Amino acid sequence: MKPIQVGLLGIGTVGSGVFNVLERNQTEIMRRAGRGIEIAMVADLDTARAKAVVGERVRVVNDARAVIADPDIDIVVELIGGYGIARQLVMEAIEAGKHVITANKALLAVHGTEIFAAAHQRGVMVAFEAAVAGGVPIIKALREGLTANRIEWIAGIINGTTNFILSEMRDKGLDFEVVLKEAQRLGYAEADPTFDIEGVDAAHKATIMSAIAFGIPVQFDKAHVEGITKLAAQDIRYAEQLGYRIKLLGITKRAEHGIELRVHPSLVPAKRLLANVEGAMNAVVVHGDAVGTTLYYGKGAGSEPTASAVIADLVDVTRLHTADAAHRVPHLAFQPDCMSDQPVLPMSEVVTSYYLRLRVADEAGVLAQVSGLLAGAGISIDAMLQREAGEGENQTDLIILTHSVREGTMNDVLAKMQALPAVLAPIVRIRKEELA
């Protein structure tokens, strides 16, 4: 049988990985897929670079539309990134009846609804294992491996750059800015690291997982997004003393009145496996009502780990493209006519627990005032840590871990707490997840 014909749009880091791994492991992959998989055409603006990767045997063009228009191409792999031209090309490829594979989480988190609807209409597959956690087959686990379960929550370290930075801050006791520069030097952070360090990339991925887990549309605009730029080294230290590590988590959770969808730094108990995921590695914890807690770990980025996921999608499409469209795995795990309209909750409705750091005057009665405000709002204290004021100091740090409470309630209390004369600096508030 003729190999299935693949057209690559963009051949940078991931595209080269796809080409090289397909070439290196072609026998092994064909033994699995039952059919050859051939990159027949590559579009890249930099045709010289593309030719340097793929050699003479593959057609290289500078116009992505030539790939889409080619009647021999069965599958289009979009590796351009971003919401702009990538979106148009994906829509055009679907319109042309091509199956599409993409690693573009930003595109799917923002325009997924439109894209999946078009694909459903046209009877083609859009596969996106590489969009979340690189080579870790987490999309497959959620869409196929855990279908028995009512998923209760997902919490993941899904951005390697920020996890590398947080690991370094903790290991070396350094501040964010210092470690960021180091990460940029080592290639773990980009020259413009905004999407990573502000939590946007993690929120794209959390949005996609949320849709698949709960059968809701992708709704990136409803996600709460908070990065790690304001994290202080001292909070990492205090957390450690209390038995916690601070990780940037992407969280999505089924609550009584809707779905939580949020990315922010979180204290995680040090004994959890997730707390021990270090460096640029990714890990996702999924809690289902039948299976309990499961965890998936691996490299979340890089040329070949991401290529591993893209090629798994290529094999899936090769295996499944002859099946009638109604019997394929639905794009968002649930059948398109069975989506839920549960709302994504505003942050004030989220229920979680908190780490608070207050810079307070070292004088009698402060603790009573602070704990009185918490008690008044029905917030109970889980643990407390008061740094002893140094010789000659007249202020100190008061660290409080609370039990769970609605964030709106906590916001009100924090406003009152901040207004206390004995509270001398802006209160630091970091959320805490027990993941039990």
Place this chain on the structure above:
Amino acid sequence: MKPIQVGLLGIGTVGSGVFNVLERNQTEIMRRAGRGIEIAMVADLDTARAKAVVGERVRVVNDARAVIADPDIDIVVELIGGYGIARQLVMEAIEAGKHVITANKALLAVHGTEIFAAAHQRGVMVAFEAAVAGGVPIIKALREGLTANRIEWIAGIINGTTNFILSEMRDKGLDFEVVLKEAQRLGYAEADPTFDIEGVDAAHKATIMSAIAFGIPVQFDKAHVEGITKLAAQDIRYAEQLGYRIKLLGITKRAEHGIELRVHPSLVPAKRLLANVEGAMNAVVVHGDAVGTTLYYGKGAGSEPTASAVIADLVDVTRLHTADAAHRVPHLAFQPDCMSDQPVLPMSEVVTSYYLRLRVADEAGVLAQVSGLLAGAGISIDAMLQREAGEGENQTDLIILTHSVREGTMNDVLAKMQALPAVLAPIVRIRKEELA
């Protein structure tokens, strides 16, 4: 559309879990599968127990063959266990053109070749996600999620009973026999725990993973199987002092001249996630050439975690049964006509590193003799620990960690070492895996 009709053979712990989870999450599961999944018939020798679980609406019979013979049944779920009647019934169900789902690792590890050949011949699916690591979708990860990769090795904690016992031995410093009794009392170990503690259950699972990872037939008879019954509390302590934990690992590895397939206690660096998997939990590490190291973690046994895997298979079969058989995921990940004949290596050809504990006379020259034997065979020493002899003692423990060596070579050296007059007791040898 009429729900797909399922017949259960055996409704004990796992069967009840399947029934209850299907019932509880039926809406959610149907939204995913695109079709209802209905347990229409149950066969169990204990019909009263079966009726107590499934109520009045489901037909209960005491003859499994009545389920297989029923023309309305699309899928037969075998939950009887063992190699005996289960094997006959699975073969008969296949012959009758039913898709089969089984959690029976023993059956597949021993008779898988025959079963999968029959299923291929008859054009039906045999799905077995529940056979390895309970609810963790590791079969799916290997067969579908990592298809891009040349798998290099797999190492897993795939028996919860033994991991619970090892965790307790370490935590409480207790001996094997004491903890086993406790585990039996708590229901973590069976009344006859032989299959678990002797490593047989783990070897069944490792055999299945080995076949899927490397495209070789299931060959349980070639597996090296060693349990934890001879592990001493002191070795767990010494390992800890050297920065390691002892786990019962199922290992399969691609070597130059064949495939390693072995289950035995192993030292694992304490900093690895796998070393931190405690209690009855399971975890499998898979190393692929493109993706690098990935890990999958969760509950490896129990009613609902196992049911989670069985139902995932039910959803898969429901989604895929209309596809032509040639385009389904092959049973053993590779197409049946593309299997490899790489041999499973004898244990003497396995290359690994070692922990050795020698009870030696506390006298000059012993260390020189021992290290001389190692050096003579080209085995280099990675670390050493000598317990100081107590007041009035004339013997002591000498602990050695070696670098990698062929096991045959190590066996020769150990024989010579054991013959040294200064070596006063049988040498303890535990293998060590860096999992790097």
